[in-house]
Amino acid sequence: MVIASSPPQWMQQDGPALSELMTALPVATLVVRPDNSIAEANMRAEILLNMGRAAIVGSDISRTVRMGTGAPFDIWHGNKPIAAYDVKIHAGRTAEMEVDLLIAPIVDHEGWRIVSIHSQSQARKIGHHATSGGARSAMGAAAILAHEIKNPLSGIRGAAQLIESGNEGRDSALTQLICNEVDRIAALIDRMQDFTSDRLLECRRGNIYPLLDRATQIARAGFAEKIEIIKQYDPSLPFAQINDDVLVQIMLNLLKNAAEALEHVDRPWIRVETAFRHGVSVVVEGGKGSAALPIEILVVDNGPGVPDHILDHLFNPFVTSKRDGQGLGLALVDKLVRDMNGIVQYSRNREAGESTFRILLPMGTT
Known part of the structure; x- marks a missing residue:
């Protein structure tokens, strides 16, 4: 009864x-x-x-x-x-x-x-879906294509330098333009190759705070030098299961994304928060039960937020609202967070005028 x-x-x-x-x-x-x-x-x-x-x-x-x-x-x-x-x-x-x-x-x-x-x-919105066989095939094709494109690019760059030296610098403006464009394309391919790796990321039990501090220090010294960065850390937060370099890269991408969104804001600020969230879990692949994701990292800014028309595809490659953006930063964040068995989400509080990227990571075990 x-x-x-x-x-x-x-x-x-x-x-x-x-x-x-x-x-x-x-x-x-x-x-x-x-x-x-x-x-x-x-x-x-x-x-x-x-x-x-x-x-x-x-x-x-x-x-x-x-x-x-x-x-x-x-x-x-x-x-x-x-x-x-x-x-x-x-x-x-x-x-x-x-x-x-x-x-x-x-x-x-x-x-x-x-x-x-x-x-x-909804997993596609928060970037927590597994890579299918078709996606792996596409990743392999992308890796081969990137390799084949970079080979002739290096030849073009070398030829431009030879032309410049043979003409005693008379066409230096044009040859420099060729070299700059080749370097730009090569850099774009390098970023694209970050998506072609399907190997397991090595993670270990670690303290996230030195890594968050390193990322904010780099941001303050460069792209966010005119933006106030506020840190609100939970001092009792346990260690997380992370890859140090990858977490720094994730934070730099999110901080740079926030800084670019604040370009036309009068008093721009970015707030980095951490917290322990009980009861948040996801299902582990292969029917192995659920895994807790209690380590929360927030990157909050007072910018205008993500336009509604790209919200559903925010973490997809080449989706961007920026005129000169490539749409790869958030897609890479999505992939790297998933590689650490976590999830990343975006939300907008219109009343408070705040945009938030939320990362949830597993607690450290080994």
């Missing part, structure tokens, strides 16, 4: 009923009891599961939403928040599909959970 807990105080007052709230939710949502039976389902859930509400309510969540190939089979047990991205499920009477599952415990109601099922993967 299941005894339902009393509803929260705000629901006992004059306001929307639970059924009205559930109907208004834009994603498939289920309310699950401590015994794993489904207590409530909205219309979006009926459509996604291809089942009527009467058939859903009262059924066991593990039988109604069945985990597919490679999914973590213990996802329905426990009382911790879980974000499972790109998992395969058999939902109701539908064929296997790939979704995101977000499970959130209901505060002060032991064992009760809210389950939201996103049929269109």
Whole structure:
């Protein structure tokens, strides 16, 4: 026998009923009891599961939403928040599909959970999807192409230098232009090659604060010299599982991105924050359960924010709102954070006038 807990105080007052709230939710949502039976389902859930509400309510969540190939089979047990991205499920009477599952415990109601099922993967928005075979093939092709392009570029540069020396510097402006353009293309290819590596990144247990300080020091001495950089660190933060050089590179990219966004702001500032976040976790590939990501790093600025039309593709290569931008900085941040088994997100607080890039990393183990 299941005894339902009393509803929260705000629901006992004059306001929307639970059924009205559930109907208004834009994603498939289920309310699950401590015994794993489904207590409530909205219309979006009926459509996604291809089942009527009467058939859903009262059924066991593990039988109604069945985990597919490679999914973590213990996802329905426990009382911790879980974000499972790109998992395969058999939902109701539908064929296997790939979704995101977000499970959130209901505060002060032991064992009760809210389950939201996103049929269109949100993992692509936060950059936490695994590399597929097709992507690996594309990466390999890109590596070969980059190598083949750089060979003739070095020849062109050498020829331009020979022309300049043979003409005793008479065409130095033109030859220098050739050399500069060759160097620019070569630098772009070097940056593109950062995306072609699919090898496992070596991470170790380490202190993030010297690395954050190194990145902010470099920023203050160069591209952010006219910008106030504020540090708000949690002194009790434990070690993270990181690669030192990669974390510095990530921070430099985010700080440079923020500095460029503040070009026309009267009193520009960038705030670097750290915190320990309980209960944030992601599903480990191969059905190995969930991994906690409690180490939070925020890079906040008071710039205008990311334009709405590129939000959904913010971490994709060549997506940028800057006139002279290449759209590679944030895409590289996305890849490098994922290589450290973390996630990166963007949010905008319009009331406060703040833009935030949020990095979540695993706690140090070895």
